[in-house]
Amino acid sequence: MSKINAFLEEWTPYLWEALIETFQMVSISLIISVLIGLPLGVLLVLTRPGKSLDNKYLLGFLNVIINIIRSVPFIILLFFILPFTKFIVGTTIGVQGVIVPLVVFTAPYIARLMENSLLEVDRGVLEAYEAMGIKTKDIIWNVMVREAKPSIILGLTIATIGLIGATAMAGLVGAGGLGDLAYRFGHLRYEPSVMYVTVAILIILVQGLQSIGNFAAAKLKKD
Amino acid sequence: MIKINHFSKTYKTKNGQIDALKDVSLEVQKGEIFGVIGYSGAGKSTLIRCVNLLEKPDSGTVSIDGTDITSLSAAGLLQARRKIGMIFQGFNLLKTATVYDNIAIPLKLTGVPKSDIKERVDRYLAIVGLTDKQDAFPAQLSGGQKQRVAIARALSHEPDVLLSDEATSALDPDTTDSILDLLLKINKEFGITILLITHEMHVIQRICDGVAVMENGEIVEQGETIEVFTAPKHGTTKKFVNSIFNHQLSDDVIGSLSETGKIISLKFTGHSSEEPALAVVAKKFDVYPNILSGNITQLKSEPFGSLLVHFKGEESETQKAINFLENQGIQTEEVMKYEQDKRIS
Numbered sequence A: 001m002s003k004i005n006a007f008l009e010e011w012t013p014y015l016w017e018a019l020i021e022t023f024q025m026v027s028i029s030l031i032i033s034v035l036i037g038l039p040l041g042v043l044l045v046l047t048r049p050g051k052s053l054d055n056k057y058l059l060g061f062l063n064v065i066i067n068i069i070r071s072v073p074f075i076i077l078l079f080f081i082l083p084f085t086k087f088i089v090g091t092t093i094g095v096q097g098v099i100v101p102l103v104v105f106t107a108p109y110i111a112r113l114m115e116n117s118l119l120e121v122d123r124g125v126l127e128a129y130e131a132m133g134i135k136t137k138d139i140i141w142n143v144m145v146r147e148a149k150p151s152i153i154l155g156l157t158i159a160t161i162g163l164i165g166a167t168a169m170a171g172l173v174g175a176g177g178l179g180d181l182a183y184r185f186g187h188l189r190y191e192p193s194v195m196y197v198t199v200a201i202l203i204i205l206v207q208g209l210q211s212i213g214n215f216a217a218a219k220l221k222k223d
Numbered sequence B: 001m002i003k004i005n006h007f008s009k010t011y012k013t014k015n016g017q018i019d020a021l022k023d024v025s026l027e028v029q030k031g032e033i034f035g036v037i038g039y040s041g042a043g044k045s046t047l048i049r050c051v052n053l054l055e056k057p058d059s060g061t062v063s064i065d066g067t068d069i070t071s072l073s074a075a076g077l078l079q080a081r082r083k084i085g086m087i088f089q090g091f092n093l094l095k096t097a098t099v100y101d102n103i104a105i106p107l108k109l110t111g112v113p114k115s116d117i118k119e120r121v122d123r124y125l126a127i128v129g130l131t132d133k134q135d136a137f138p139a140q141l142s143g144g145q146k147q148r149v150a151i152a153r154a155l156s157h158e159p160d161v162l163l164s165d166e167a168t169s170a171l172d173p174d175t176t177d178s179i180l181d182l183l184l185k186i187n188k189e190f191g192i193t194i195l196l197i198t199h200e201m202h203v204i205q206r207i208c209d210g211v212a213v214m215e216n217g218e219i220v221e222q223g224e225t226i227e228v229f230t231a232p233k234h235g236t237t238k239k240f241v242n243s244i245f246n247h248q249l250s251d252d253v254i255g256s257l258s259e260t261g262k263i264i265s266l267k268f269t270g271h272s273s274e275e276p277a278l279a280v281v282a283k284k285f286d287v288y289p290n291i292l293s294g295n296i297t298q299l300k301s302e303p304f305g306s307l308l309v310h311f312k313g314e315e316s317e318t319q320k321a322i323n324f325l326e327n328q329g330i331q332t333e334e335v336m337k338y339e340q341d342k343r344i345s
């Protein structure tokens, strides 16, 4: 008992700090990634042949860019785009420095997930709204995104979990977080209990997120 | 009201070109229910989707109430479409919205003032008889109820015309009838002109004033339902007309009977009464008419019947009898063997 107490006393501040850092990195980059990824996903759907913005050049361009970024592992991307990161936020270290690569990594992923969700929306409903004389932009938000919402939420859950995984490598640029804590103390300084506890926290986080995502999606889905 | 002039539409696919519409012209009068019937792939959906330009015809124009829809600007088309209701085989409701919202959302998006929306939704839900379902989601409704919601959604924009793309094709016979009755009711009460497409004769028979028969992208016959059906000229029209009567007669029976005389199918509408005519024939000519099968059905305007009669007797006498019947306004046609599907029965 006293052992546990001593452990908690020693490590709680570190764990707490790491957890906050992870939350920061995940939430900030998730928000920015959604702001970029969702419109990109919409664009990927609407520029398809026969759709309202039919444009094979733009579609081809987007596909190539997204595929290129998606084929680079995060740890390589992190270093590869250092100059870009510096240009955007003025630094390459700390939480700030890691947000840029996290967004570059996640936004295209979200775009693909959104594209998938939006494509599932029944063509017939879109057509019915077109036939009623409703503007394309209104159809996008009130029909496409609305009908795809349950699927979009499941997609975002997957993206968030991927993002948590990616933040584990953020320690490499001094941004901290749970992954960094587990690596530095658990592995480098040989404190296995710290590693176990962080891993346990990560498991709980991921499980919890997935459950919330599933629940929200089921709640929104009406069929 | 709806005037289609020389519509043509060709789809280019990997396997070559498909001429979905070949110089199709059609006119639907104000207040009329007009049906286009044809087999699968005839081009019916393409035709009706070209009316509100969900599909763009390669050439040809369509005007509604004098407005040329094909020449409108994007903004003009948006406005015009708001007065053209459309219902579909697949209902096309929002799955994630309640019945109420399914009607209210499009109203909001087409700029109906907020204060009017509730009143309109309530009114049209009452008309289709679904007031008690307003908080249900589409998944909780039957097919017929979903189509009613779709009809209420279309009516709530107070359109001048309603386009129906196989609206009853996914429904069972009883539900089909209830939806057809509803269409008939809105046609009568609101004077909405209806253009519908279908592959079911029953739909044409029950509610259509006018009909066009389509095949391979062409209209092969059109006119008033009663005219077209009592005197079908094209093979496809004949097939459709026969499908309502469904006399079952095997080739064997036809074969053995035709040794002693012709088998003739007689078609008559409410005005011509066949019974005395046949009795007169038996008396006047040296033939023995024998009714093999008979059926009377109801067209929208009047009863429509078909009799399959075996005329035992000499060919020349039979011919005289046939001429006599024709003069009485009865359509006659000989039934042959080995022509199961072209057969007139």
Ligand SMILES: Nc1ncnc2c1ncn2[C@@H]1O[C@H](COP(=O)(O)OP(=O)(O)OP(=O)(O)O)[C@@H](O)[C@H]1O
Pocket: B011, B012, B013, B018, B019, B020, B038, B039, B040, B041, B042, B043, B044, B045, B046, B047, B199
């Ligand atoms: N988008 C398209 N691309 C290529 N070919 C098409 C397209 N839409 C329709 N066609 C072809 O055009 C022809 C007419 O199709 P249409 O859907 O109008 O037939 P239909 O009479 O409505 O048939 P059904 O009763 O099966 O609905 C068919 O041969 C079909 O394969």
Ligand SMILES: [Mg+2]
Pocket: B044, B045, B046, B166
């Ligand atoms: Mg069709």
